[in-house]
Amino acid sequence: MKRLISLCLAVTLGLAALLAGCSSGDNHKVRIGEVTRSLFYAPQYVALEKGFFTEAGLEVELTTTWGGDKTMTTLLSDGIDVALVGSETSIYVDQQGTDDPVINFAQLTQTDGTFLVYRKPVSSFSWDQLKGAVFLGQRKGGMPQMVGEFVLKKHGIDPHKDLELIQNVEFQNIASAYSSGTGEYVQLFEPTASQFEQEGIGYVVASFGKESGKVPYTVYMAKQSYIEKNRETIQKFTRAIHMGQQWVASHSAAEIAQVIAPYFEDIKPEILEKAVNRYKEQGSYATDPILDEDEWNNLQDIMLEAGELKQRADWHKLVDNAFAETVVEGK
Numbered sequence: 001m002k003r004l005i006s007l008c009l010a011v012t013l014g015l016a017a018l019l020a021g022c023s024s025g026d027n028h029k030v031r032i033g034e035v036t037r038s039l040f041y042a043p044q045y046v047a048l049e050k051g052f053f054t055e056a057g058l059e060v061e062l063t064t065t066w067g068g069d070k071t072m073t074t075l076l077s078d079g080i081d082v083a084l085v086g087s088e089t090s091i092y093v094d095q096q097g098t099d100d101p102v103i104n105f106a107q108l109t110q111t112d113g114t115f116l117v118y119r120k121p122v123s124s125f126s127w128d129q130l131k132g133a134v135f136l137g138q139r140k141g142g143m144p145q146m147v148g149e150f151v152l153k154k155h156g157i158d159p160h161k162d163l164e165l166i167q168n169v170e171f172q173n174i175a176s177a178y179s180s181g182t183g184e185y186v187q188l189f190e191p192t193a194s195q196f197e198q199e200g201i202g203y204v205v206a207s208f209g210k211e212s213g214k215v216p217y218t219v220y221m222a223k224q225s226y227i228e229k230n231r232e233t234i235q236k237f238t239r240a241i242h243m244g245q246q247w248v249a250s251h252s253a254a255e256i257a258q259v260i261a262p263y264f265e266d267i268k269p270e271i272l273e274k275a276v277n278r279y280k281e282q283g284s285y286a287t288d289p290i291l292d293e294d295e296w297n298n299l300q301d302i303m304l305e306a307g308e309l310k311q312r313a314d315w316h317k318l319v320d321n322a323f324a325e326t327v328v329e330g331k
Helices: 002-026 039-049 068-076 088-096 143-154 171-179 192-199 208-212 224-229 231-249 253-263 269-281 293-305 322-328
Strands: 028-034 058-064 082-085 102-109 114-118 134-136 164-166 185-189 203-207 218-223
Touching: 028 039, 028 068, 028 231, 039 102, 039 231, 039 253, 039 269, 058 231, 068 082, 068 088, 068 102, 068 218, 088 102, 088 218, 088 293, 102 224, 102 231, 102 322, 114 143, 114 192, 114 208, 134 171, 143 185, 143 208, 143 293, 171 185, 171 192, 185 192, 192 203, 192 269, 203 208, 218 224, 218 231, 224 231, 231 322, 253 269
Parallel strands: 028 058, 028 082, 134 164, 134 185
Antiparallel strands: 082 218, 102 218, 114 185, 114 203
16 A cells, blocks of 8 residues: 555656646746846846746746846847847947847836935035046946936036046946045945945935936847747736836835845845835836837937937837837737
8 A cells, every 4th residue: 555655646746747847848938138237127026026927928047147248249149038238239239230130129227227426425416516526437338327428418517528537447346446445426326325325435416317317228128030039928028027017116115125135135125125215216117118219319319428329220120119018008
């Protein structure tokens, strides 16, 4: 009898494993390359943690590709299927000439995510205070730097004449360079800005996101050839992202911080919550994945101002809102 029970148990476990394997096999795998690990991408991590991708029938492999150039190179060489990166990268690829353009299909963030940080707390900040200061900027040609220059010029400051501008520090080393004493002002993402405030290293005096308006700052994109062959997968992917966006929009910063905490194990819970709340308050998280033409044009105005755009890119060519519109309409 014991042998019979053991045999039945073995068969049952084997059948369960087989069924589990079949179920897993039904999920189409999508490899995402995110340009950096950032709580700016909270809706993505919520979609992963809440199982929205799995519900959509997708198995997602997330890799941090560290930098716009590396992310786009990895996408073009088929190392990933979908890139989460700034829309400007798709424009750069298009301007270089390609038979397989990179298409923006779902927007995740809709403002710049950086803040102006100064060494001392300021009760009344004026942009004129930057004139003559040492400014630790971002990488030339990247969205943070282009937005930074756009905002500075908007306030009558020429970043290359009125500031001592430092641009030779790699993106991942900017925070450590500032904490080591480089620069008076710096442009930082969260949660670093809030961490620096807590540690007394620097203080947020202004938001570049509020100053620059809505832009397609971080967007999911894929090669046109991939989208054409995997339209159902892209539709499922966009639906999962929209569910993440809606969840973030309808929950508190504390609840969001708790869900995304596994992706930021080194960040204190109170810092994570404060940083998420900053982004929520200024509307950085897009509530739907549609990339509209006004945002696209604002992005190109910023690129033109920075001298990084040869000619305007066609929104109709590089943006496909069909998937986003379908999920927003509830189809």
